[in-house]
Amino acid sequence: xxxxLATSFAELKDIFLMQGxxxxxxxxxxxxxxxxxxxxxxxxxxxxxxxxxxxTVGAYVTVFxxxxxxxxxxxxxxxxxxxxxxxxxxxxxxLGYIVEIGLVKYLYNRPLDTLLATWGLSMILQQACRSIFxxxxxxxxxxxxxxxxxxxxxxxxxxxxxxxxxxxxxxxVVLVYFLxxxxxxxxxxxxxxxxxxxAGAVGxxxxxxxxxxxxxxxxxxxxxxxxxxxxxxVSPSAGSLYIVDTFIVVVFGGAASLLGTVLSAFTIAQSQxxxxxxxxxxxxxxxxxxxxxIILMIRPQGLIASKVRK
Amino acid sequence: xxxxxxxxxxxxxxxxGLALLCIVLFLVFPLSLDNFxxxxxxxxxxxxxxxxxxxxxWGNGGILSLGQGLFWGFGGYCMAAxxxxxxxxxxxxxxxxxxxxxxxxxxxxDFMDWNQITSLPYIWYPFKSxxxxxxxVFLVPxxxxxxxxxxxxxxxxGGVYFALITQALCWIMEISFVTRQGWTGGIxxxxxxxxxxGWDIRTKSAQxxxxxxxxxxxxxxxxxxxxxxxxxxxRILVAMRDGEDRVRFSGYSVSKLKTFIFCVAAAxxxxxxxxxVLNVGFMSPKLVTIEPSIYMVIFCAxxxxxxxxGAVYGxxxxxxxxxxxxxxxxxxxxxLMGGVFILVTRFFPDGLAGAVDRFGPxxxxxxxxxxxxxxQNFPAVVPVTIxxxxxx
Amino acid sequence: MSAAAELEIKDLTVSFDGFKAVDNFTFSVEHxxxxxxxxxxxxxxxxxxxxxxxxxxxxxxxIRFKGRELSKMQENSIVRQGVGRKFQTPSIYxxxxxxxxxxISFPRGRGIWGSLFFKQTDDVRERINEVARDxxxxxxxxxxxxxxxxxxxxxxxxGMVLIADPKLMLLDEPVAGMSVRERQQTADLLKRxxxxxxxxxxxHDMNFVKEIAHKVTVMHQGKMLVEGSMDEVQANxxxxxxYLGH
Numbered sequence: 001x002x003x004x005l006a007t008s009f010a011e012l013k014d015i016f017l018m019q020g021x022x023x024x025x026x027x028x029x030x031x032x033x034x035x036x037x038x039x040x041x042x043x044x045x046x047x048x049x050x051x052x053x054x055x056t057v058g059a060y061v062t063v064f065x066x067x068x069x070x071x072x073x074x075x076x077x078x079x080x081x082x083x084x085x086x087x088x089x090x091x092x093x094x095l096g097y098i099v100e101i102g103l104v105k106y107l108y109n110r111p112l113d114t115l116l117a118t119w120g121l122s123m124i125l126q127q128a129c130r131s132i133f134x135x136x137x138x139x140x141x142x143x144x145x146x147x148x149x150x151x152x153x154x155x156x157x158x159x160x161x162x163x164x165x166x167x168x169x170x171x172x173v174v175l176v177y178f179l180x181x182x183x184x185x186x187x188x189x190x191x192x193x194x195x196x197x198x199a200g201a202v203g204x205x206x207x208x209x210x211x212x213x214x215x216x217x218x219x220x221x222x223x224x225x226x227x228x229x230x231x232x233x234v235s236p237s238a239g240s241l242y243i244v245d246t247f248i249v250v251v252f253g254g255a256a257s258l259l260g261t262v263l264s265a266f267t268i269a270q271s272q273x274x275x276x277x278x279x280x281x282x283x284x285x286x287x288x289x290x291x292x293x294i295i296l297m298i299r300p301q302g303l304i305a306s307k308v309r310k
Numbered sequence: 311x312x313x314x315x316x317x318x319x320x321x322x323x324x325x326x327g328l329a330l331l332c333i334v335l336f337l338v339f340p341l342s343l344d345n346f347x348x349x350x351x352x353x354x355x356x357x358x359x360x361x362x363x364x365x366x367x368w369g370n371g372g373i374l375s376l377g378q379g380l381f382w383g384f385g386g387y388c389m390a391a392x393x394x395x396x397x398x399x400x401x402x403x404x405x406x407x408x409x410x411x412x413x414x415x416x417x418x419x420d421f422m423d424w425n426q427i428t429s430l431p432y433i434w435y436p437f438k439s440x441x442x443x444x445x446x447v448f449l450v451p452x453x454x455x456x457x458x459x460x461x462x463x464x465x466x467x468g469g470v471y472f473a474l475i476t477q478a479l480c481w482i483m484e485i486s487f488v489t490r491q492g493w494t495g496g497i498x499x500x501x502x503x504x505x506x507x508g509w510d511i512r513t514k515s516a517q518x519x520x521x522x523x524x525x526x527x528x529x530x531x532x533x534x535x536x537x538x539x540x541x542x543x544x545r546i547l548v549a550m551r552d553g554e555d556r557v558r559f560s561g562y563s564v565s566k567l568k569t570f571i572f573c574v575a576a577a578x579x580x581x582x583x584x585x586x587v588l589n590v591g592f593m594s595p596k597l598v599t600i601e602p603s604i605y606m607v608i609f610c611a612x613x614x615x616x617x618x619x620g621a622v623y624g625x626x627x628x629x630x631x632x633x634x635x636x637x638x639x640x641x642x643x644x645x646l647m648g649g650v651f652i653l654v655t656r657f658f659p660d661g662l663a664g665a666v667d668r669f670g671p672x673x674x675x676x677x678x679x680x681x682x683x684x685x686q687n688f689p690a691v692v693p694v695t696i697x698x699x700x701x702x
Numbered sequence: 703m704s705a706a707a708e709l710e711i712k713d714l715t716v717s718f719d720g721f722k723a724v725d726n727f728t729f730s731v732e733h734x735x736x737x738x739x740x741x742x743x744x745x746x747x748x749x750x751x752x753x754x755x756x757x758x759x760x761x762x763x764x765i766r767f768k769g770r771e772l773s774k775m776q777e778n779s780i781v782r783q784g785v786g787r788k789f790q791t792p793s794i795y796x797x798x799x800x801x802x803x804x805x806i807s808f809p810r811g812r813g814i815w816g817s818l819f820f821k822q823t824d825d826v827r828e829r830i831n832e833v834a835r836d837x838x839x840x841x842x843x844x845x846x847x848x849x850x851x852x853x854x855x856x857x858x859x860x861g862m863v864l865i866a867d868p869k870l871m872l873l874d875e876p877v878a879g880m881s882v883r884e885r886q887q888t889a890d891l892l893k894r895x896x897x898x899x900x901x902x903x904x905x906h907d908m909n910f911v912k913e914i915a916h917k918v919t920v921m922h923q924g925k926m927l928v929e930g931s932m933d934e935v936q937a938n939x940x941x942x943x944x945y946l947g948h
Contacts, residue, residue, distance in 0.1 A: 001379050047470055093373055106656055113655045116611050119604055120651030127644030244481055244600065247474050282485050289478050296475065297465045495758045542811055544819040547803050556859075559755060560782035560807045561866065570814045640946040 015277060021158045023273030027233055028165035030265040032227055033242055034249040035075055036220030038261045041250055043180075043193045044213060046104055047115040051246065052239030053125035054218045057095060058088035058225025059140075059234040064139035066229075078143045085168075085226045090221025094283070096215035104214055108196075115137055122240065129236035140229040161230040168227055172220065177258055179216075189213050252292050254302025264303055270291065327619045328529075329638035335525040345514050352521045354629040355528055357382075359582025360380040361609040361621035362531050363575030368607070369615035370539060371571045372551030373468070374656065378579050380483050382450035383598025385580025387487075387494070388450055388594035391434060393503040393511075394419045400505065418504070433493070437544030440507060445583045447561045448577050455576030459569030466553075466565075474588040475672065477600055484599040499594030511588055524585045528622065531578050533617045538574065547571060579606075605632075612654050614663025622664055704788045708733050709754070709870055709899045711947035714752060714763035719752075721921070726763070731870075736896040736905045740759040740935075742919035742944060747904045750792060751872045756780045778812075786868030790875050790904075792855035796848035800839055800858055803847050804830045807862035831864060836885060836894070837861035853880040857888070864895060872903045876946060877910055889913045896932040920944070 033055060040048045061082040069080045088128075099121065107114045146164055149157040159227045180186040192199040200206045228238065249268055253260030268288055275284035296302070330586045339351055367373045370609060398419045415423060426431070431578045439562045458479065462472055503511070510516060538544055550564060558564050578644045587593050596602075605628070613624020631650070635643030658665055707730035715729045723940065724746045731737050739747050752758040754765055755776040765772045769853040770781050781787075811820030834840045837857040840916050842850060847858060856876055863871055876892070877885045885907070892901065892914050905911050911918065911932060918935045922944045929934055935941055 029429060038500075041470075047473075058426060072544050078573050103656065104651060110655075110659070112473065113659060115374075115376075115470075115473065115654050117655040119608070120648040120655075123644045123651075125646035127641070127648070130644075131641060193555060248478060251474055280489070286482050286485060289482055293475055293478065294414055296471070297461050300471065302468045541818060542805070543814075543817040545806055546817055547797060548797055548865070549806050552795050552797055553793050555757070555789070556795065556862075558777045559757075559781055559787045559810060560862065561778050561812050562780045563776075563813075567816060567817070 008229055011239040016274065018157065019274045020270065023270040024166050025159070025162035026048035027266050028162070028229060028232070029224065029242070030245065030249050030269050031166075031169045031222060031262060032172060032224035033251070034261050034265050035172060036217040036224065037246050037250045038253070038258065039062065039176070039180070040214060040217035041247070042257070042261070043189065044210070044217075045193075046107070046113050046214065047111055047118065048104075048217070049118040049243065050099075051118075051221055052090045052095065052130075052241070052243040053122045054235065055225040055228060055242065056129055056236060057125070057227075058092050059238060060138075060223030060225070061088045061123060061127060061226050062226040062229045063133075063140045063234050063293070064136050066156040069300035070141050071116075078145060080141055080225075081146070084140075085223055086232050088226035090106070090222075091220040093215045093219035094227070096218025097211055099218070100211045100214040108210070126236045126240065132250055133234060133236070137233040137235045139233040142230060146230060157189065163229050165230060169221075173258070173262060180258065180276075199247035199285050201288055212223060220265070224265035234264035248289065248292055252296060252302055254304040257302070257304040260302055260304030267303075311649040314469050328532065331532075331619050331622060332529065336522070339520070341517070345517060348521050348590060349517045350633065351626070352517070352524050353586060354626050354651075355521075355524045355622070356582040356586035356589060357606060357609060357629060358622045359531055359585070360575075360579040360606040361613060361625045362528070362535055362618055363578035364607060364610040365615060365621045366535055366538060366547070366578075366616050367571045367575040368610065370551065371568065371616075372543065372566055373374040373572060374472045374473045374607065375476045375572070375575070376600070376603050376607060377478075377480035378575070379598040379600075379603035380476070380480045381455060381576040381579040382583035382586075382606070383483065383487075383593075383595075384430070384451040384454065385447050385583030386593045386597070387500070387583075388410055388447045388499040388580075388586045389584035389587040390439065391437040392440060392505060392589075393506055393587065395434065395437055395501050395507070397502060397504045419495070421495040421498070422492055425496075427429055427492040431493050438588035447580055449579035451576045452573050455573045456569060459572040460565070463565035463568045463572075477603065478492070480598070481600050484485070484595045487598075492593070497595060499592060499596070501590045501592040501594075503556070506588060512591060517589065520585070520589050524589060526580060527585060529579065532618045532622070534574075534578075536570075539618075543567070543571075608651055610661075612661050614661030616660060617663030620661055620663030620666075627662075704711045705733065706766060707736075709902075710764075710766045711754075712766075713763060714750075714753060716758060716760050717939055724753060724923050726759075727926055728925065729926060729929065731900045731902060731920055731923060732735060733900060735835035736892065736895060736901045736903065736914055736916045738915040739915075739919045739921060740905065740911060741927070744923075745772060745783060745921040746924040749924075750875055750904070751787065751874055752869075755872060757787075767884055773947045781866070781868075782812075784867075784869035785872065786861045786870070786925060787864055787872045788856075788863050790878070792852070792859045792864065794847045794855055794858050794937055796869075797846065799844050799846055800834065800842045800850070801830060803862055804833055804865050807865045809866040818864065832864045834892060836864065838891075839874075852925055853884040856880065857891075860888075860891065860895075867899075869899050871895065873901065873903045875904055875906065877905065877907055885910055896912065908926055 014104075023229030028302070029261075033051070036054070037048065037051050039265070040051065041044050062081075065080055065084045065087060071075050101115055103121065104114065109116060125220070142161070146161050149159045151157050151164070188199070188204050188209055191202075192204055192206045193213075196206050199209075216302065226235075231240070245268070249265050250261060252268065255263070272284050272288045275287055279287065337354075339348065343351060360382050364378060365374070367375065376546050395417065395616060399417050400432075401420075404582060415428065417425070422430070436446060458476070462475065467475065487499075488497050492498075505511060511520065539547075545560065548569060550567065554564055557567075583593075586597075609625040609628050611624070612628050613622065614620030628647075628650075632643070634647050639646070654661060660667070704724055709731040711730065711812060712728050714724055715722060718726045726827060727746075727750065736935070739750065741747055750760060754767075755759050756772065756775060758772050763773070767783060769784060770783060771781065772785070772918070774782070786819065798806070805822070805826065808826055811817050830841075831840070834843055839854060839857060839858055842854065847855065850858060856879070859875060860873065863873075873892075877888050880888060890909060892903065895901065903914065915932055917930065918932050919929045920935055920938075920941050928938050930938075
């Protein structure tokens, strides 16, 4: 009897570990998506419903590059992925820059209106993807080194693409942290977002700060898109599937807090993937969402938020 | 009587707007549209109920809900459940063939049969009674709105956060309805609805009657909305939208007032959902998820978030545009619709109603002066023109 | 301090992430007294008013008004105890007229049923006109509040608090942004309204303070520095130090 218990306990531990690592991939995607949104929504208070489409754009850039490489330079296949990440970032960044100039800059004081306008934008971007790339799902050819899995012990399989995603997410978080909280430019951004008039008065070019901040958030979504191709296939509506989750991650973390975003992405991804083992995927998602909503009611300011004098 | 005129009808300009809407709904559409299009119009009007509710809670109260599809859907599902039970009874009873009788269980909806459910789930029992169904159509969504509202507003969850949470709730409802196939009909929803209390809702005459019924209820909702906006509650709503703290420190319980108006909007949406089912004959989870809920907000934004009547036109125009564009330009209509939303929020934050308020008087004066000039040749008619000008 | 004090605050403390904005603060205000709280920026004056009216929850200590503990009550219950608050930046309803602003602040029909069946009776209109006269806004009753001058907006907010006939009025910088003439009018207004109620005012303008104050409390770093008449306070060495930095 104790023996049976012991084996099943060991199995349970393995299950937890495996589901835990599966959760890490989900965590990485959530985190990459949420990073951009934490800047755009958390700092700029723009409700960008088209954020998912920037992911789609980044993913298509990667897929396109992978086709180019397999068709024309198959030898380069092991190395193209880092280039694809940079390209995804650049394309999404430029697109975001244009969107800021053409649309978002007129709506800074009307947060709920940004929601409607960017919903319109997301329809346009989705249809554009459909017209250019077709409605069919498409996949990127992954370099060999990203396939397969790593088994540190028997019964444990950790997929390499998952680890790669996690590493990428961590690198991006560190980069964003230094950019936003340790650099001169980040100081300008935070000053502008907290008091646009005052920042302008002390000589900050707030318009340029707005443009670049928004574009940066979009660029990060582009990177998330590139990362997304390692775990799934791309379709024009791929990004929109994640938009609700991403907003929940950012809101749950406490809109303006980077640490909060990381913690909340981790909590949501892990509880979802561990619950998934016991329930169906959909039920797990419902449970997690309901839990998040209840916690948000108890702490409306999110996980990490400082008490302030208002 | 005079106060009623001022309140429910909104004084002179309000009365004119309402009269125009009545003319459009009760004369223009029935006379100019064929049966198919009129039925489609009933469908659009059932969305307008949500938009009217949103004018109250969003335009005036500042509470943006992205989950109105939730309430519309619950209203619709309640009605659909009743009709489905009636249909299930009749199919088995009417059918002369033993084969069909052997395949179906009397009084059990077909999708339950397909899902190996052998007896009616308890939550379906109340829908055997028509009066109980009508009560539930209103009670379930309003109670839900009350729970959501109390929970959120007590904790001061508002603005963007409220919008996002209601959106998540809407999504939760959709997937729960899809996964509980045996109870809800799953992804297909509840289809093949035929009669309501023995009255075949699929016939041409029934559809026309239902169109008028929908229009009458819609006008009633607008009148209720007008009344709410004209009394003190209406001014408190605007006050809460513009300065929640001040209202709180004038001694009002902001959370209760917000919950109240949110419940009113939910009840109106539920009414629309129930009428939708009667008009169209089915209900599906695809109609109540995130996307339709955003569309409902967009109806309201395009029509004018502060205008009850504008919201109706917004619902009609956007829905019609959606149908028309997607038929005519299947590849372009997303571009067109997306473009319209961007342009409206960018240039016409007050929607159609705002544009009419801004350009309407100018246009009106131009028309009147043109008439005036034309009539200068006929001095006998001049007094009429003067009256018209003063009237403006 | 007599036992008959209307407002009694004891050991009041609030800390924001370790920073004590109000620190062990104790004071009391008597019936019909007009108290002015002064102090350099960041002394915790506004936070003190926030604590009294329930906008901020204290970390410790007690706030008793007419013998009732306020610190656990909801904001709207505190208002119903007779505490009225005017904010630092005028917070009025810009899209409503002056009349409607005052009507909403009228202490009747505050529940849902009340707001559904509220009737604008003669006594309501009379009271609105009376308050408008007191706050020099009679000529602007049907102006949309967003079109008022800054000073008039301040008056309107005072009027909105006044119409509820509070027993304790908390006014945060009522003359900020006013002309000299408007300041004088406001001083007259404040002297009139402290009949039958207690008033706590936060103000920076020393001439204005001298004109209206019965007693002055000086706050510094969340603590009470000195309390006394204006002359005593002005003569106090510690106050000079705080204000002038030696």
